[in-house]
Amino acid sequence: MSSPFRNSFLPRALPSLHAGRGRGWVRLSKRRFASLAHPPLAPPLQGGGFIALAFLLALAGCDREQRDMNGQPKAETAAFVPRGDPRSAEYENNAFHIAQGQKWFGWFNCSGCHFHGGGGMGPPLMDDQWRYGGRMEDIVASILYGRPNGMPDWRNKITEQQAWELAAYVKSLSAHPRQDALSARADEMSNTEPQTLQERQKVVPETKAQPSGEEN
Amino acid sequence: MRRRGASLMLLPLLALAGCGGIQxxxxxxxxxxxxxxxxxxxxxxxxxxxxxAVMAFLFAAYWRRGGHRADRMPDEGATAPRDRGLRIALFAWTAAVIxxxxxxxxxxxxxxxxxxxxxxxxxxxxxxxxxxxxxxxxxxxxxxxxxxxxxxxxxxxxxxxxxxxxxxxxxxxxxxxxxxxxxxxxxxxxxxxxxxxxxxxxxxxxxxxxxxxxxxxxxxxxxxxxxxxxADYARWLAAQTRPAAAPTTPQAIAGYRFFMTRQCSACHAVAGTPAGAGVGPDLTHLMSRRTIAAGTLPNGTGPLHAWIADPQGVKPGANMPYIGLDADELHNVVAYLETLK
The missing domain is CATH 2.60.40.420 (Cupredoxins -  blue copper proteins)
Known part of the structure; x- marks a missing residue:
C-alpha cells in the first residue's frame, strides 16, 4: 500500500518538500513525544522502533475517509413497471384518485423532500423534467422501488393502489390533466390560484426534445 | 280502514321507543x-x-256563528268591534303574546x-x-x-x-x-x-x-x-398513559414484526414502539375499546380479522386500505393487536 501522504497530502508542484519531508517529520515527532512521555521510554520503543510503530498505527486510519473522488451518480436501477399497464388509464385523469393521491402526498410526507411540487431536497415535480420517465408506470416504479440518490423504496410501506393514486396526483402537477378531474382546492396552504382556475400554458413549440418520459 | 288508522296511531308510539338509552x-x-x-x-x-288558546277561540267563534249569518245580510260591525269587552279582550291577548x-x-x-x-x-x-x-x-x-x-x-x-x-x-x-x-x-x-x-x-x-x-x-x-x-376515570387515565407491553408469544412477535415493517406502521402509532405515524387511529390500547372502525363493528378477535382482511368490505370508502395479507400474516397481526390491552 503506497503512502497516502505522497499522493494527496502534498502538492506535486513542491518536489523539495517531498524530498525533505521524512527527516523533518521524524525530528519533530520525536521531540514532541519525548517531551510528553515524562519517564524515559522503554528501550525497544526508542528510536526507529517507535517511529515504525507510530506509522503502523497511523496506517490504520487510511481508509477512514476513503472515497471515490470522481463520483458519478450511481447507475440507475432496473426498477420497472411494464408499459401499458391497464391501471395507468384507470388512475390518470380520475378526480377521486388524484384527490386521494394528494391526501397520501401529505400523509406519507412526500412534501418533506419534494415540497408541494416545487422541489426542495428532492427534485421538483411540477416541471416537465423527468429523471426517470414521466409516464404513470415510471412514476409508480419510482415510488414503489425507489431511485438512487435519495428516493426511498415504498413497496410494502404503502399499497400499490396508493402508489398509483400518488402517481396520478404527481402527474397532475406537471402535465395537463383534464380540468374536470383536477381538485378545485389544494390541501396545503397556497398563495396561488387553484389549478382549475389557472390558465393553461401552451407547450413551448421550440423545445424539439420530447418529454423525457417519451424517450425512455 | 279502521285497522290502518289504528296502525297509524301506533307509529308515534313506536317512535317513542327511540327515546331513552345511550343516544x-x-x-x-x-x-x-x-x-x-x-x-x-x-x-x-x-x-x-x-x-x-288560539284553537279555543277559533272553535268558539265557529260554534257561535254556525258558519253563516242568520239573516244573510252583510255584517257591518265585523271589522270594527264597538263592544268594550271585546276590545279589552283583544288588548289582553296582544299583551299576553308580547x-x-x-x-x-x-x-x-x-x-x-x-x-x-x-x-x-x-x-x-x-x-x-x-x-x-x-x-x-x-x-x-x-x-x-x-x-x-x-x-x-x-x-x-x-x-x-x-x-x-x-x-x-x-x-x-x-x-x-x-x-x-x-x-x-x-x-x-x-x-x-x-x-x-x-x-x-x-x-x-x-x-x-x-x-x-x-x-x-x-x-x-x-x-x-x-x-x-x-376514581374509575383516574384508573383509566393511568392505563392509557402506559406504553404498549412487548409481545411475548411467537405468533404475536411475528405480528409485531409485520406491523412495524409493513403498511400498518405507515399510518398507525403504538406508543412504546417504532410505529409513530399520526394519520390513522392510535392503537396503543386498542383492546380496551368497545368498538372498532368508529362504531362499525364490536371489538373482538372475529371483527378484527374481518376488518383487517377486507376493510373496504366492512366500511367501503374508508381510508384503511386493502393490503392483501395472507392467512398467516393476518393471524399474526391480530395476535399482536390482541396484546394491546
Whole structure:
C-alpha cells in the first residue's frame, strides 16, 4: 500500500518538500513525544522502533475517509413497471384518485423532500423534467422501488393502489390533466390560484426534445 | 280502514321507543343537556298553552256563528268591534303574546348564559382535543405535564362532576360532535377551532354520532362516550398513559414484526414502539375499546380479522386500505393487536 501522504497530502508542484519531508517529520515527532512521555521510554520503543510503530498505527486510519473522488451518480436501477399497464388509464385523469393521491402526498410526507411540487431536497415535480420517465408506470416504479440518490423504496410501506393514486396526483402537477378531474382546492396552504382556475400554458413549440418520459 | 288508522296511531308510539338509552334527545345525564331540556320543556308548555288558546277561540267563534249569518245580510260591525269587552279582550291577548315572547327570549338568554358559564364554577379539569376525520374520531388528552398526554380513537372517557373542555378540529370536511345525552351539537370545521363544554352528572355509557353529513361513511362515525366515577376515570387515565407491553408469544412477535415493517406502521402509532405515524387511529390500547372502525363493528378477535382482511368490505370508502395479507400474516397481526390491552 503506497503512502497516502505522497499522493494527496502534498502538492506535486513542491518536489523539495517531498524530498525533505521524512527527516523533518521524524525530528519533530520525536521531540514532541519525548517531551510528553515524562519517564524515559522503554528501550525497544526508542528510536526507529517507535517511529515504525507510530506509522503502523497511523496506517490504520487510511481508509477512514476513503472515497471515490470522481463520483458519478450511481447507475440507475432496473426498477420497472411494464408499459401499458391497464391501471395507468384507470388512475390518470380520475378526480377521486388524484384527490386521494394528494391526501397520501401529505400523509406519507412526500412534501418533506419534494415540497408541494416545487422541489426542495428532492427534485421538483411540477416541471416537465423527468429523471426517470414521466409516464404513470415510471412514476409508480419510482415510488414503489425507489431511485438512487435519495428516493426511498415504498413497496410494502404503502399499497400499490396508493402508489398509483400518488402517481396520478404527481402527474397532475406537471402535465395537463383534464380540468374536470383536477381538485378545485389544494390541501396545503397556497398563495396561488387553484389549478382549475389557472390558465393553461401552451407547450413551448421550440423545445424539439420530447418529454423525457417519451424517450425512455 | 279502521285497522290502518289504528296502525297509524301506533307509529308515534313506536317512535317513542327511540327515546331513552345511550343516544337520546332530551337526555339529562349532563348539566348542559339538562339546561337545554328545561328550556325545551318551557317552550313546549308556553307555546302549547298559546296554541290551545288560539284553537279555543277559533272553535268558539265557529260554534257561535254556525258558519253563516242568520239573516244573510252583510255584517257591518265585523271589522270594527264597538263592544268594550271585546276590545279589552283583544288588548289582553296582544299583551299576553308580547309577554310570552319576551318571557321565552329572557329564558333563552338565561340558559345561554348558564351554558357559557359552565366552566366558571371550577376550572375545567379535563382538556380534550377532538379531531374529526373521514370517518373516525381522534381524541387527544392534554395535561399540564405534557409527558402525560396521550392519543386515543373513537372513544372518550369523562369523570362525573367535572367540566370537560373539548376543543374541536377537523382534518378534511365539516363534521359535528353530538352526544345528545350530555349536550347539544357543535360543528368541527376545517381550519378553525371550536369548542364545547360537557359536564356529565351520571355514570354511564353514551353514544355520540357525527351530526353533519360528511361523506360515504357518515353513518359509521360514532364515538363511544364513557362517563366514569372520578376514581374509575383516574384508573383509566393511568392505563392509557402506559406504553404498549412487548409481545411475548411467537405468533404475536411475528405480528409485531409485520406491523412495524409493513403498511400498518405507515399510518398507525403504538406508543412504546417504532410505529409513530399520526394519520390513522392510535392503537396503543386498542383492546380496551368497545368498538372498532368508529362504531362499525364490536371489538373482538372475529371483527378484527374481518376488518383487517377486507376493510373496504366492512366500511367501503374508508381510508384503511386493502393490503392483501395472507392467512398467516393476518393471524399474526391480530395476535399482536390482541396484546394491546
Amino acid at each position: 337520546t334527545i332530551g337526555g339529562r345525564e349532563g348539566r348542559e343537556a339538562a339546561l337545554i331540556d328545561d328550556l325545551f320543556t318551557l317552550f313546549c308548555i308556553v307555546t302549547g298553552l298559546f296554541f290551545a 309577554g310570552g315572547l319576551m318571557g321565552l327570549a329572557v329564558a333563552s338568554f338565561l340558559t345561554d348564559r348558564s351554558l357559557a358559564y359552565s366552566t366558571a364554577a371550577g376550572r375545567p379539569v379535563v382538556s380534550i382535543e377532538l379531531i374529526g376525520n373521514q370517518w373516525w374520531w381522534e381524541a387527544r388528552y392534554h395535561f399540564p405535564d405534557p409527558s402525560q398526554n396521550f392519543r386515543t380513537a373513537n372513544e372518550i372517557h369523562l369523570p362525573t362532576g367535572s367540566a370537560a373542555m373539548i376543543t374541536l378540529k377537523a382534518n378534511d370536511v365539516i363534521h359535528s360532535f353530538w352526544v345528545p345525552n350530555l349536550a347539544g351539537k357543535q360543528d368541527l370545521i376545517p381550519g378553525r377551532v371550536t369548542d364545547i363544554v360537557l359536564t356529565p352528572t351520571k355514570v354511564g355509557r353514551y353514544r355520540a354520532q357525527c351530526a353533519e353529513y360528511c361523506g360515504l361513511q357518515h353513518a359509521h362515525m360514532a364515538l363511544d362516550v364513557t362517563v366514569d366515577t372520578p
